[in-house]
Amino acid sequence: MLRSIKFKNAYLLSLLTLSGLTQLSGCSHLNMPAAKETLAPEAVEMKSGFVNARLSTPVEEAPTYSSMDAQTMYQLMIAEMLITHGQFQDAFDLMIPIAQKRREPEITQRVFQLSMQTMNLLSMKQATTLLKEVEPDKAVTWQAAYLLSLQEGELEAAFKEWQRYVKLADAEMRAKSAIDEDSVTSKLSQQQTFESLVLDTANRVAQSSAAEYGLAFLKEIQKQYPQERVVGYALGAAALAYQDYSVALTSLWASEKSYQGVEDKTVIYEDIYTKLAQAYLGATSYEEGLNKLAGYAAQNPNIWRFQEQYARLEVKAERYESAVQRYSMIVEQFPQAYTSRLSLALLLMEQKQFPQADDLLNPLLNVPSFQSISLYYSGVSKKSQNQPEQALLFFKQIVEGEFYIEAQLQIAELEYPKIGLTKVLEQLETLNAEDPEDQLKLYRAKAIFYKAADNIPQAIQNYELALNIMPSNIDILFSQAALFYETADYQSYEDRLNRVLALKPNQVDALNALGYYFVEQNIHLDKAEDLLAKAVAIAPDAYYVLDSQGWLRYMQARYSEAEVLLEKAMALKTDEEVLMHLIKTKWQLSKFSEAQGLWDKYAPQFPENEDLQSLMRNLSKN
Known part of the structure; x- marks a missing residue:
């Protein structure tokens, strides 16, 4: 008997039944996969500008080159043709000797852009070295130089190159704005320029350098510019990107303290608290985060990006009623807070308030970036309300994307009672699961369907295929263990449980x-x-x-x-x-x-x- 081996946890029991298909995505309603987090509005339009910067410069359309001999022009034409076919390294190998020989800014810039697309460190170094020789007074030259030095762990060289970059970039930005250097406006704009450059630096460093070098580099900037409040914030934000939550929390709190008493705290001050909430989430210090940020949350109900992160802390701390109230407040005040709307819907689904959840999901069906996820959970809601035909209508509208496989598994579950095991397996075989996680979901689904049809050996075999993809998947180890017990294969049962404990010694x-x-x-x-x-x-x-x-x-x-x-x-x-x-x-x-x-x-x-x-x-x- 399954109960006699003490799989009494309802979730573990569900893993062995058709209802276990709901968990195939690896998340409950309250825990969307990390990939879904990128849908959050703050990930698209952060006020601080601390997202979406690129280390690499995209290859633009081919420039009009100055006059040159026919042979050189032919080689450049071949290189441009290779670029259009995505053969960046071959194009670079053709173009770099020409650039080194002619030493013209136009070709040098083109080679530099191309080197970034090759993702070849040697090619990038060649192009950057040439750029420093041909255009030593351009800020972009030294930006590339310090980033490449950082990638190789050359911190001292990187810092010197960064200082030169900041000086040139500041001059270029002020020249572009045609600001009088002697005016008060100039002094303010220089401060703003420095802030912008530091934020851009931290973002690029976090994207392109190892944490060991990136954080050490940013700490050196902080050491050299102790009076600049923005540096602490930038360091904390980069540490958050590196998932070094201890450094992130220390730096962000220090930055917050530095802004105390400043009348115009700017949007950076607001973002400090948003990032603090994110850092507490990453550190799994949910209660501590709630307690330390409670005052700011109470005083600033209108800063909805922060309120969203605070609500996530409440969910993680299982303060569900508080989270529902907070998400409701956000949705009422800020209709464009789509992440909060979705989160609130999922919370209500968890509380079996499906009609209310449906009302929240419906508007998201018309938001392109939320359409797939809202279709999926609308289907789950209808299924939970015993409306299978309505559920199928939602699931069948998902024809691609990250929820496609999950939707197909839900369809298979709903149709299984009518069409039987053979037809369901045929449907699953048509799915093109290239991603290992999707392959795992399919094997697990097949195992569940075989179990439902009392074909235990095939169920065990499909769990084994899933474990070949992800040997450390604890849910699958549990599921297979239960089947081994059911077939009296006690040695294998014991082995699977020991494997779980080897992975998680405190797994209750x-x-x-x-x-x-x-x-x-x-x-x-x-x-x-x-x-x-x-x-x-x-x-x-x-x-x-x-x-x-x-x-x-x-x-x-x-x-x-x-x-x-x-x-x-x-x-x-x-x-x-x-x-x-x-x-x-x-x-x-x-x-x-x-x-x-x-x-x-x-x-x-x-x-x-x-x-x-x-x-x-x-x-x-x-």
Whole structure:
């Protein structure tokens, strides 16, 4: 029996049934995959400009070259033709000797653009060296130079080149704006220019350099320019991009402090708090983040980009009601906050408020960047409301993109009762799953359908194919383990659980399942003792873990201790297996009337459990 091996967690149970297809995307309604996060508006239009900068300069249309001999012109024409076919390295190899010989700014710039597209460090260095010789007074020359030096870990050279870049870029920007250097306006614009250059620097560094070099470089800028508030913010933002949340939090809080007392805090100050919330999310310090940012959240209800991130902290901390209220406030005040609208819909779906979720999802169906995800979750909502035909209409509108495979799996699940296993498998075979994650989802789906059709060997085989793609997938290891137990392949069952524990030593369900298995088989009780003690320490209020430990005490003939544990488990959840264990324990303690009272009170709730229904009769015989 599946329950006897203690997969009592509802999520783990769902992995082995058709309902497990809902989890194939690797997320619940409350946890969208990371890829979906890029849909957030702040990722598209950050006020600080700290996104969308490129290290590489795209290759523009071919310029009109100055007069040259026929042979050189022919070589350049061949190179331009190679560029149109995406053969950047071949084009570069043809063009670089010409640029080195002629030393003309036009060709040099073209070669430099091309080198960036080759992604070849040697080619980029050749082009940059030439650029420094031909156009030493251009800011872009030294921008490329410091970024390349950073990629090679040459921090001292990179900093000197960066300083030269800043000086030239500042002059170019002021010249372009035709600002009088002696005016007050000039002084203000110089400050703004420096801020812009530092933000651009941090963004490019985070995109192109290893964290070790990038953060050290930005810390050197901070050391050399301690009076510039923007540098701390830039360092924190780059650390966030590098996922170094400790440095991000330290730097962002220091930057926030530096802005205290400044009348015009600018949009950077607002973005500091948004990034602080993101850093707490990344560090999984949800409660700490909520507590430290609570004052700012209360004082600034209209800064919706920050409020979105704060609401995400509330979700992660399982403060769902607060999150619903906050997302509702955002959506009401800012209709364009599409991420908040989607998040609120998913929260309401989790709370089974499907009609309200549908009302929130409907407007997103007309927003191009949200169309696919809103179609998918509209389908999930209709399916959850037992409206399969409506659900199919939504799923079938998804014909490409990242939700296509998930939609097809949902369609297969809905059509399975009508068309059967063979037709469903034929449909799945038509899906072109090139991405490993999509391949894994398909194997897992096939395993679930084979399980539903009672073809356990094929289900096990498809789980094995999925594990070949992702050996560390804990859900699949659990699912396969349960099938091994069902087929009495106990060695393989034990092996899969041990693999889970090798990956996550504190995985409560694995600790409990393996510990209870030893108890049930009456083997390795010393190992069971260690496993279940660890599980109880991690999850002291998990009823099924307390039940397992209680049953271990029963097998050890420590009936009074077993009674305490099993009564606590029963108080947490009225479970049929816990009930049977507690009745047997009472009987061993000669508390016959208490055992009979438990049976009289709870056995009618489980009429299909034959073992429970006959329990008192069997105990009386003994």
